[in-house]
Amino acid sequence: MEPFKHLISRTVVMPAANIDTDQIIPARFLTTTTREGLGARLFADWRYDAEGRPRPDFVLNRPEADGCRILVAGRNFGCGSSREHAPWALTDYGFRAVISTEIADIFRNNSLKNGLLPVVVEPAVSDWLLAHPGSELSLDVATRTLTLPTGVAVEFPLEAFAQHCLLEGVDELGYLLARSADIAAYEAQA
């Protein structure tokens, strides 16, 4: 994994609460056997009409969304299935961070393993972000800070191990494999 230290980008805002993984990537696109190419299917049923034409009113189809790396969403983003295709689709599209007041457990885990930073903020910060689409934000992993264009900086929770893995580009499998002796000892006594 590439190290993830710092990100500066404008935001795309999707204020709905409970945006589930079936919206992020509908199930009919899950018959793939690779990780690549899912960005084209991201939010497919909101992004395209029944004939496959882009819906002009959907936020990702607007010119302002071009190049935005940060998605700001309503409460409980990523609920539903465990499909890692959801963060794969988001990163393949170009997103590197998701900000919400609450992010579903499995989605958050999956995101961290794919260099997609899940950022949980207080309702007041979220309200500001939802009201100011396109704001340029700065996210710093080492200090766990989100800085708004107003200069206000807020800290976000990030577990120490996940932070270390992001900063160093460490993959967790290497860490687990290094514990093989402990695992063998556990198996021997169990």
Added chain:
Amino acid sequence: MSASSGTRAGARTLFEKVWDSHIVSPQSASAPAVLYVDLHLIHEVTSPQAFQVLRERGLPVRRPDRTLATMDHSTPTRAAATLGGTPVAIDSAARQVATLEKNCAEFGVELLSMSHAQRGIVHVIGPELGLSQPGQTIVCGDSHTSTHGAVGALAFGIGTTEVGHVFATQCLLQRRPRSLSIEVKGRLRPGVTAKDLILAIIGRIGVDGGTGHVIEYRGEAIRALGMEERMTVCNMSIEAGARAGMIAPDEVTYEYLAGRARAPHGVDWQRALERWRQLPSDPGARFDREVHLDAAQIEPMITYGTNPGMVIPISAQIPERPGDPAFQRALDYMGLSPGQPLKDQKVNVVFLGSCTNARLSDLRGAAALLRGRRIARGLTMLVVPGSQEVKRQAETEGLDRIFTEAGAEWRESGCSMCIGMNGDLVPRGEYSVSTSNRNFEGRQGAGARTLLASPLTAAACAVTGRVTDPRELLNT
């Protein structure tokens, strides 16, 4: 010891006991715990990229003997004979199924393939084979792994990267979740099922009410549930955002598991029983949060919106939430209005299936209501057993004939219309009363409108072609 809170030092919950006994190395400020996995279930959709990682890094599956594969999501439910020689309806799905076959052969993982007599939905076959056992840790690249918590296991869904971790090390890196006790007193009334109970719970705590928590379902109403009903409850824990749902093992559990193909036998069974009897939460064990419900107050429940928390008693009206655009958007998608009753709403499709409600007792309940009746004209009803074993048992009892004589279609097992990956779809704009677990936009097909309900309610709706309280038909 604090007398006022009623908690006791050293008293542990069911969850804590299972968690503690699977710690390879404990969590610290700088690292999560390394948690050992007893049983790893896999299927065709969330495993290919994980096998690919093993291949790229030259790693074997560490414990193929603790790994079992099935195919369920993208497999067809029409009998092979009617498919004109193509075993899987959709090309990419056929590729995915073939990839699983190849991967399992290469890495030595046992696979219940298409023609296998014990194939089925991954969360139906685990308990059915007696593989899912009390006190175990069970994972699968699938969020409804919470189902297996019904036998007193700690069972939860993981992503594909983590599937790779378990392949390579039989372990996961995990921070300990918090615990939530949901205690249900009293008894469910006739015509009210485990599905109604879990929908009522989600309606109460919300679709994120369990986030960060493992739920333990407790109390008289839970104890009174049969094993398959307990699975229905635990299955939908994830719809409340919880990592897992658990129910303490008891005589119901042991009776269910005794004699199953892959449950312990003989002396091993006796030893297992001794261990399992230690698992229930100790008196005075402390939970991080507690919720209380009264089963006698619960009515048949049905969803009206686009997440399982948008649920009402079947005789109630859809709530009004002026000034909530997301709520209005969900109702627009559903073609419904605030304040309207759902009862008598026209229904086009009925789906009886999924890992929530496609076990033998679910089929029996629906068949009892359908016996001697016909489904409404123009309505499509699909009955999809949870496993090939459920299918065989149902056929032995003649349930398949009750369904087909009523005008329903009787299929091979699989996920089918629950997720719409195999060609079984609800047409755009149509209303489906489904016994599955997700009413998300497009879940059953682009533009499909899903109303989640129990097998009894689904059967009643099939008969009338309208949203119907099953008690009206059960009483006649």
